[in-house]
Amino acid sequence: MMSLSIVILAAGKGTRMRSDLPKVLQSLAHKPLLGYVIDAAVTFNPEPLIVVYGCGGDIVKKTFPSQKIQWVEQKEQLGTGHALQQTLPFIKDVGSTLILYGDVPLIDHTTIRKLIQKGQTHLAVLTFNKQDPTGYGRMIRESGKIKKIVEENDCDDLQKNIQEINTGIMCAPNALLKNWLSRLNNRNNQKEYYLTDIVRLSIEDNIEVLSESADNEVSITGINSKSELATMERNYQLMTAQKLMEQGVTIMDPARIDIRGELIAGKDVTIDIGCVFEGKVVLGNNVRVSAYSYIKDSVIGDSSMIEAYSHIVESQIGEHVRIGPFARLRPGTQLKNNVHIGNFVEIKNSQVNENTNINHLSYVGDSHVGKSVNIGAGTITCNYDGTNKHQTIIEDEVFIGSNTALVAPVKIGKGATIAAGSTITKDAPPGELTVSRDKQTSIAGWKKPTKK
Ligand code: UD1
Ligand code: CA
Numbered sequence: 001m002m003s004l005s006i007v008i009l010a011a012g013k014g015t016r017m018r019s020d021l022p023k024v025l026q027s028l029a030h031k032p033l034l035g036y037v038i039d040a041a042v043t044f045n046p047e048p049l050i051v052v053y054g055c056g057g058d059i060v061k062k063t064f065p066s067q068k069i070q071w072v073e074q075k076e077q078l079g080t081g082h083a084l085q086q087t088l089p090f091i092k093d094v095g096s097t098l099i100l101y102g103d104v105p106l107i108d109h110t111t112i113r114k115l116i117q118k119g120q121t122h123l124a125v126l127t128f129n130k131q132d133p134t135g136y137g138r139m140i141r142e143s144g145k146i147k148k149i150v151e152e153n154d155c156d157d158l159q160k161n162i163q164e165i166n167t168g169i170m171c172a173p174n175a176l177l178k179n180w181l182s183r184l185n186n187r188n189n190q191k192e193y194y195l196t197d198i199v200r201l202s203i204e205d206n207i208e209v210l211s212e213s214a215d216n217e218v219s220i221t222g223i224n225s226k227s228e229l230a231t232m233e234r235n236y237q238l239m240t241a242q243k244l245m246e247q248g249v250t251i252m253d254p255a256r257i258d259i260r261g262e263l264i265a266g267k268d269v270t271i272d273i274g275c276v277f278e279g280k281v282v283l284g285n286n287v288r289v290s291a292y293s294y295i296k297d298s299v300i301g302d303s304s305m306i307e308a309y310s311h312i313v314e315s316q317i318g319e320h321v322r323i324g325p326f327a328r329l330r331p332g333t334q335l336k337n338n339v340h341i342g343n344f345v346e347i348k349n350s351q352v353n354e355n356t357n358i359n360h361l362s363y364v365g366d367s368h369v370g371k372s373v374n375i376g377a378g379t380i381t382c383n384y385d386g387t388n389k390h391q392t393i394i395e396d397e398v399f400i401g402s403n404t405a406l407v408a409p410v411k412i413g414k415g416a417t418i419a420a421g422s423t424i425t426k427d428a429p430p431g432e433l434t435v436s437r438d439k440q441t442s443i444a445g446w447k448k449p450t451k452k
Contacts, residue, residue, distance in 0.1 A: 002094065002096060002120060003092060003094065003095035004044055004045070004046050004047065004095060004096060004097070004098060004116060005046055005048055005049075005050065005090075005091050005092060005096070005097040005098070005174065006041045006044060006046035006048075006049050006050065006097070006098045006099075006100060007050045007052060007084060007087050007091075007097055007098070007099050007100070008034070008037050008038065008041060008049070008050065008051045008052065008100045008101070008102050009052050009080060009083050009084075009099065009100070009101050009102060009168075010022075010024045010034055010037075010051055010052060010053050010054075010060065010101075010103070011052050011053055011054030011057075011074040011077050011083055012054065012077060012102075012103070013054065013077065014026075014103070014224065016224045016225045017224070017225060017226060018226075019226075021059075022054075022057070022059065022060055023102075023103055023223070023224070024037075024060060024102035024103055025060060025063055028105055028229065028232055028233055028236055029233065029236055029237065029240075029258070029260045029261070030260035030261060030278060031260075031261075032063055033102065033103055033223060034051070034063070034064070034102045034103075035063075035064070036105035036106065037100050037101070037102055037105060037107070038051070038064060038067055040100075040107050040109065040112075041098075041100060042067070043109065044098065044112070044113075044116065046098070047092075048068075048070040048090055049068065049069050049070065050069070050070045050072055050087045050090055050091075051064075051069050051070070051071055051072070051102070052072050052074050052083045052084075052086060052087060053071060053072070053073060053074070054073070054074050054075075054077055057071075057073060070090050072086050072087050072090065073086070074086050078186065078192060078193050079190070079192030079193035079194055079195070080192075080193070080194060080195035080196070081181065081184040081192070081193035081194050081195040081196075081197060081198070082184075082192070082193035083195070084099070084177075084181055084195055085181050085193070088178060088181060091174050091177070091178065092174055093174060093175060093178070094174060094175070095174055096116070096119045096120055096171055096172060096173045096174055096177075097119075097171065097172060097174055097177055098112070098116055098119065098169075098170075098171045099169060099170045099171070099195070100169055101168050101169065101222055103222045104167070104168070104169070104220060104221065104222045104223075106218050106219050106221070106232070106235075106236065106239075107169070107219055107220075108214065108216055108219035111126065111212060111214050111215075111219065112126075112169070114212050115169065115171050115212040116171050118171065118210040118212060119170070119171025119172055119173070119210075120173065121173060122172070122173070122202075122207060122208060122209065123170065123171075123172040123173075123176065123177075123180075123198060123199065123202045123207070123209045123210070124171045124172070124209075124210040124211065124212060125146065125149070125166055125169075125170050125199065125209065125210070125211045125212075126166075126167045126169040126170065126211070126212050126214055126220065127139050127164050127165060127166060127167060127211045127214070128164070128165055128214045128217065128220050129163050129164050129165075129213065130164075130165050130217070131163070133160075133162065133163050133164075133165045134152065134160075135152050136152060136165035136166060137149040137150065137151045137152065137165060137168075138150050138152075138155060138159050138160070138162040138164065138165060138166070139162065139164040139165065139166060139211070140159065140162070141164075145208065145209075146199060146203075146208075146209040146210075146211060147199075147200075147203055148196075148197075148199050148200040148203065149166045149194075149196035149197075149199050149200075151188065151189075151190065151194060151196065153188075153189040153190050154188055154189050166196060167214060167220040168195075168222070169220070170195075172198070176202070176205075176207065177198070179201075180197075180198040180201040180202065181198070183201055184197055184198070184201075185197075218232070218235050218239075234255075237254075237257065237258055237259065238254055238255065240259045240263075241254035241257050241259070242254065244259075244263065244265060247265065248267060248268070248269075249265045249269045249270075249271065250268075250269065250270040250271070251271050252270070252271065252272045253273045256273040256274050257271060257273070257274075257275055257277075258275070258276045258277070259277045260276065260277065260278045260279075261277065261278050261279045261280055261281070262279075262280045263277045263281050264280075264281070264282045264283070265282075265283045265287070266283060266284045266286070266287065266302065267285045268285060268286045269283050269285070269286070269288070269289075270287075270288045270289070271288075271289045272288075272289060272290045272291040272292075272293075272308070273291050273292070274291050274292040274293075275289050275291070275292065275293050275294070275295070276293075276294045276295075277295050277296070278294075278295070278296035278297070279296050279297035280297055281295050281296070281297065281298055281299075281300075282298075282299040282300065283300050284299075284300060284301045284302035284304065284319065285302045285303070286302055286303040287300050287301075287302070287303070287304050287305070287306070288304075288305045288306065289306045290306060290307045290308040290310075290324070290325070291308045291309070292308055292309050293306050293307075293308065293309065293310045293311070293312070293324070294310075294311045294312070294313075295310075295312045295313075296312070296313045296314065297313065297314045298312050298313065298315045298316065298317065298329075299315075299317065300312075300317045300321075301317055301318045301319035301320075301321065301337070302319045302320075303319055303320045304317055304318070304319060304320060304321040304322070304323070305321075305322050305323070306323050306324055307322070307323060307324030307325035307326075307327070308324060308325040309324065309325050309326045310323050310324035310325065310326065310327045310328070310329075311327070311328045311329070312328075312329040312333075313330055313331055314330075314331035314332065314333075315329040315331070315332075315333035315334070315335070316333070316334045317329075317333075317335045318335055318336045318337040318338070318339065319337045319338075320337055320338045321335050321337065321338065321339045321340070321341070322340045322341070323335075323341045324341070324342070324343065325343055326343045326344050327341045327342065327343065327344075327345050327347075328345070328346045328347070329341070329346075329347050330346065330348035330349070331348065331349065332348060332349030332350070333347045333348065333349070333352075334350070334351040334352070335347075335352050336351075336352065336353045336354045336356075337355075338354055338355045339352050339353075339354070339355070339356050339357070339358075340356075340357045340358070341358050341359075342357075342358065342359035342360050343359075343360060343361070344360065344361045344362075345358050345360065345361065345362045345363075345364070346362070346363045346364070346365075347363075347364045347365070348364070348366070349365060349366050350364050350365060350366065350367040350368065350369060351367075351369065352364070352369040352373075353369060353370050353371040353373075353396070354371045354372070355371055355372045356369055356371060356372060356374070356375070357373075357374050357375065358375040358379075359375075359377070360376075360377035360378070361377050361378045362375055362377070362378065362379045362380065363379075363380045363381060364379075364381050364392075365381050365384075365389075366381070366383040366389050366390065366391050366392065367381050367383070367392040367393070367394065367408075368391070368392075368393050369394045370394055370395045370396035370397070370398065370414070371396045372396060372397045373394055373397065373398045373399075373400070374398075374399050374400065375394075375400045376399075376401050376402035376403070376404065376420060377402045377403070378402050378403040378404075379400050379402070379403070379404045379405075380404070380405050380406070381406045381408055382405055382406065382407045382408060383408045389408075390408035390409040390410075391408055391409055392406050392408045392409070392410055392412075393410075393411040394406075394411075394412045395411070395414040395415075395430065396414050396415070397414060397415045398412050398413075398414070398415065398416050398417070398418070399416075399418070400418045401417070401418050401419050401420030401421065401422065402420045402421070403420055403421045404418050404420065404421065404422045404423070405422070405423045405424065406418075406424050407423065407424060407425045410424055410425065410426065410428075411427045411428070412424070412427070412428045412434075413428060413429050413430030413431065414430040414431070415430050415431045416428045416429065416430055416431060416432055416433075416434060417432070417433045417434070418433075418434050418435075419433060419434065419435035419436075419437070421437045422434065422435060422436040422437050423436055423437070
């Protein structure tokens with residue numbers, strides 16, 4: 001294929017979003033709309049990839065620092081044709097140019113590829129037959145051949161009934177495009193330089209205009225308001241869920257799952273309702289995630305179970321691990337195989353080794369916990385002295401009685417037992433029972449106070 005330039009139009013204000021954030025930075029499944037278009041564009045190896053941005057565009061540029069993008073500013077939004085005119089210095093004389101919209105995120109690659117093919121020699125327009133075409137430019141044909149595109153605001157009553165619309169996505173040979181762009185004017189009801197006028201100019205030049213018809217409405221849908229954004233979000237989530245189900249994942253209700261990033265799942269994975277996955281999450285074989293759990297940037301090993309309402313961020317979980325319900329694993333948590341983490345347990349920046357149980361109401365932070373340890377209910381590692389964080393080391397086969405405070409830095413030796421209710425401030429030797437609390441006394445003959 002000849003060289004391909006891609007221009008993404010992203011200068012529109014997006015007033016209907018009623019937001020300080022530019023429209024193309026509004027997010028769909030936690031990724032800016034423009035990010036989808038850039039990622040899709042990159043797969044076509046464009047040279048160059050141009051993004052036309054408008055006022056307030058600095059944050060747009062800063063959002064995509066790593067990509068090889070030729071940023072072109074359109075200072076005033078005088079129309080789609082004017083936007084394209086700004087890119088002329090960067091478009092090669094040979095090859096062709098594909099025009100995409102920064103607010104149409106879910107384009108279909110197969111259709112676009114066909115459009116690019118047609119756009120090597122002719123202007124090719126991506127069209128769609130829309131039940132309600134209101135708002136869109138209409139494709140005007142005579143004996144089946146495209147003659148022009150008429151914008152909604154310039155349509156007469158008859159033209160308004162035409163259901164074949166211009167999606168806005170086009171491809172054209174650079175030499176022709178450059179010539180047509182130099183001939184645009186703004187003599188229309190919106191006083192805008194319409195890119196769509198290049199259709200009329202091609203016909204004037206006796207060059208046939210080709211089209212490719214999209215068959216999937218989502219793939220050509222642009223987003224203008226929060227409500228459209230929400231609809232698109234649900235469409236996107238449903239598509240993502242569908243793909244996972246095709247891979248064999250059991251999703252209890254595909255309408256009640258949110259995947260904001262990449263979810264990689266092994267065999268026989270089950271995901272109950274209301275779960276949210278963010279960033280990159282990997283679930284091994286036979287993993288079960290129960291209702292209303294939130295998992296971000298984590299790996300869950302084979303046959304592990306996440307019980308309901310668990311919250312897991314930047315954690316590495318081994319195999320046959322049981323977590324929750326109501327557990328919170330914060331960044332830097334590493335759980336080895338067969339660990340059990342129960343309800344209302346918070347773990348942060350800690351490694352917990354094989355067969356260890358932390359089953360109820362505990363906080364374990366900045367710790368290294370050995371194998372086959374039992375940590376009783378209400379155990380707290382006091383890792384913070386108000387200024388610095390300190391480490392707690394609990395060696396293999398330790399038993400920590402309930403309601404123990406381990407004041408870090410502190411080490412509990414292998415096989416040690418800590419009596420319930422202890423406050424441990426010094427290292428506890430291996431194998432021994434360490435008690436650190438007042439002895440229990442009872443005062444004989446003590447009387448309850450009487451009311452005065
Ligand atoms: C345009 C098409 C219309 C088509 C519709 C599809 C023209 C004249 N009309 O309509 O036929 O059915 O898209 O959605 O092209 N933009 C700029 N600079 C500008 C104006 C727009 O970068 O000066 C960008 C916007 O950010 C947006 C895209 O171009 O991504 C389309 O702009 P928008 O105003 O939504 O489309 P219309 O002009 O209404
Ligand atoms: Ca417009």
